[in-house]
Amino acid sequence: MNPTPGIDFARLSLKDALDLAVLVEEEAEERYLELTLQMEMHRTPRAAAFFRFMATNEKKHGEELQARRSKLFGDEPRRVRRAMLFDVEAPDYDEARAFMSPREALEAAMRSEQKAQAFFEAALPHLSDPEVRSLFEELRQEEVHHQALIEKEAGKLPAEDPLPADAFEDEPAAL
């Protein structure tokens, strides 16, 4: 699917690009928080903890980008809006499962970082502004960095539980 309906990359200014980047992080943070809540509500605490960790990361990155934007452009109004982008870095809803293992959560996050990397890569050929191009290069690189971060988390994980997640699960409840 086209994650940025309504955005013309050829006409993207640096301010727009920074705003876009902030919104991408904001969207990802929100989604990770949603998934955290889903996991908490469905008694999957370890995946929840990991998603919360990811949400914090995205928030931090978003704030850094926002700070740069404010420094360069102050309070100048945004032209890019959330409605113009869709699941750029946010993990897909269908990645989530009740009782998913931390490793599965990690893999889901990894796929979304890869998705984001692919997004910035795909945008590069359409960019005309060199400053924007270099920002996108940087953002692409940032996603690669995130992936390394996730790899590192993976290293901390205990060995995967030999039993499947639903091995001793109760029947789902009827409402």
Added chain:
Amino acid sequence: MSAHLPTVPAEPKDYKSELKPIWCPGCGDFGVLQALYRALAAIGRPPHEIAFVSGIGCSSRIPGYTTAYGFNSVHGRALPIAQGIKIANPELLVLVAGGDGDGFSIGGGHLPHAIRRNLDLTYVVMDNQIYGLTKGQLSPTSPRDLRTVTSPYGAMEAPVNPLLTVLAYGAPFVAQGTPADMAGLAQMIEEAIRYPGFAFVNVQSPCVTFGQDDWQVKQHRAAMKRLESLGHDATDLLAAMDKARDYGRELHTGVLFRNPAPPPTYESLVRERQQAFGNDVPSPARVLDAFLQK
């Protein structure tokens, strides 16, 4: 940039309520909800001008997850209630949502009549081919031979074809989407809302807990075919019906049919009738005068 920005730009989060969805993680309905927030933000009507009606089922929880006025009613009755609301206050943007059981089984008798009256409603069905809330029984769109707890030896009925059905009833706007393409879905819902008449959007929204393992969002991503890219002419009813026949075999997404000459809406006829009597109307206080015997 977008040429039709609303005067007060609305954001998807404006339509998101405090209530946390109870849906299972991985449920297709999350994507539908997200697409809906986007569509509503694009339309830009303030939440208090929206009435969002549903019946009963997992998907029927959806009005509560929005900031609109919601009505999570009883099983199968979303359409009658929504019609009452729209007739009572035509200024409202009235949305209706629910599942396939709600819409095509217990509430199936209401569908043809809502369509033939042609109120300006948008009806989004989250079609997962199963009864999820009651733990995995056959639904009206379950494929033949499907094994469920109420069809342990396989379903003996052919499924309802929602697309063909609503086209046959005369729905002026018919589309199909999937949460595998949230952007497309958002756009489709937006277009449905903007359409001046009864608009139907069937969303294939898989049930992650009781649905078929080989027909989840992931498989949708691979299987979906955009009608646009197939060169489908959405003004051609017969072409739309032809594509609708593929329900259950192909996952066509996009607008199947858009009647280019929308018939008058019921509420506009109501208004005409109300106005036909002009101002020369006796006061309700004189209502008994007609019974006087002279």
Added chain:
Amino acid sequence: MRDDLIFGMAGSGGDGIVSAGEALIGAAAAEGYHAIMTKSFGSQIRGGESSCRARVATGAIGTSNGPLDVAVVLSWEDFLKFGGELQVEGCTTVIYDAKSGVAPDKLPLVGVTPAEVVAVPIGELSKRAAGSDKAKNTVVLGLLAGWFEVAGTRLLQRMVKKLAKKGPEVVAAAERAFAAGVEHARANPLSRSMKLAAAKDAPGTKLLTDGNEMCAAAAIFAGCRFYGGYPITPSTEIMQYLSREIWKHGGAVLQAEDEIAGIGAAVGASFAGKKAMTATSGPGMSLKTEMVGLATIAELPLVIVNVQRGGPATGLPTKAEQADLFQACFATHGDSVRPVLAPTSVADTFGITVEAFNLAERYQTPVIVLSDQEIGQRKETVDPIDTSTIEIVERARPSAAELEAYSRFRLTESGVSPIAHPGERGGNYLAAGIEHNEHGAPTASGAVHARMNEKRFHKLDPLKQRRDLFEIVGDPGAAVLLVGWGSTAGACREALSMAREEGLSVKLMVPKLLFPVAEEVIRDVLRGVAAGLVVEASHQGQLYRLLRMYVDMPAGVRSLCRSGANPFAPREIVRKLKGAVLALQRGNSESLQAQE
């Protein structure tokens, strides 16, 4: 001179005997008489037997039931099909078409000797005067005008008005037929004079309509601006009236695809801020019950009219019964309560319907109006109603301050929480059939559920103090109590007068609020009561049982009940009342002996 006459007339549908009845009651009403007319038909849609009963009196009346004073028989075959509905007794003057060939002393009536039997060549008179035997009904009107002096030439005027659209020849024929009837009556006077005394009330002051139209008119008066429904006998006239009138007042009618959709749309309209109504009869009510529950838990005002007919299932679609009381009180699953009101006459239907809207709006609840086929479809004169003094209640709405932090189901002292409507900024909430907390959020909490049930019950408590919804008349200290409701109340009122004339000390209670049971009011009425009757048209005696469920009834208060379509006559009630008193006296003397 008579001051009260009950006419019963029957023929085939083609004879137009019901049209004659309508002309009779319309003329009587215009003349200033009190009058009630009921119609009854065979099961054919067109072309079957048809009949009407019309009672015309100089004073107030409550029913048209009871033995006929005048029976008009165009065909014995058709007449006899109505059995007990057209009761011939020793007080009856029988007028029949001589053409039937039946000798006056060989009438096909078993065990009855009518007061007088008159064979009239009705068909012949029609043929001679109008050139056709089709004008028999107008000949009959002429006979009535001649013999009974009911409304005189107004009878002809009514008939002519009705026939005007059929052309001048038909009108002229009717005029000649009427004159022939009058002339025949004058030339052949009855053996005893049965002339009706002049009306006491001034001409042109009486309203005339049926309960269904009255209900619909009241709805418009009360502010109803949405009606959703489905045609069903005997309630359809309500929808038909509104389909004609409601648009003029900015409202709308939706003829829905089924009963559920009809009430569903009304629930939706109420949610959107309109006063809304649906009407139906038993089978429809069965279908609508899920929405009764929804409107209860979502706390939405809604008026539901059930024009009762015989049940269960299809039952007796064209006959009155009072067997839907349990359903009205206990419809829908779960703990729920709703006001159930019953009008007792056409006139009463106006006030009760307005009251139903007021209660619905005040307490944000569905309200059921239990009318029945008799009241719904009978035409009755109504004295002018002063509508300027009737209060119209609007639902409580949130203030601007309340909308700042709005909570739809806020627990208030009264249990009623101000209701916001879609379109209103700040009022956004979720209405739901699922249990919810004060803010409207769904919950499965037992504690919240208990609190909300309490709220929904508690808010109706003031209703149980509404003594004005009870008609309590007769001797206040009487030990004998008569209870009637709905359409049986009329016969009970007349029975009360008769019984008191005969020296019996009786009081009558007519509850117009049937549910929730106003325990205190009823206990007060029962104070000092030792015997009595609860009169109703149901096999089980549903009101009797309902009252016993909530209050301790004296053992001497019994149920006088039977299935619908077997109406009660005042005389019969008086007889049974005396029986109850006798039984009590016997019981007393027995218990006295036992004490010895």
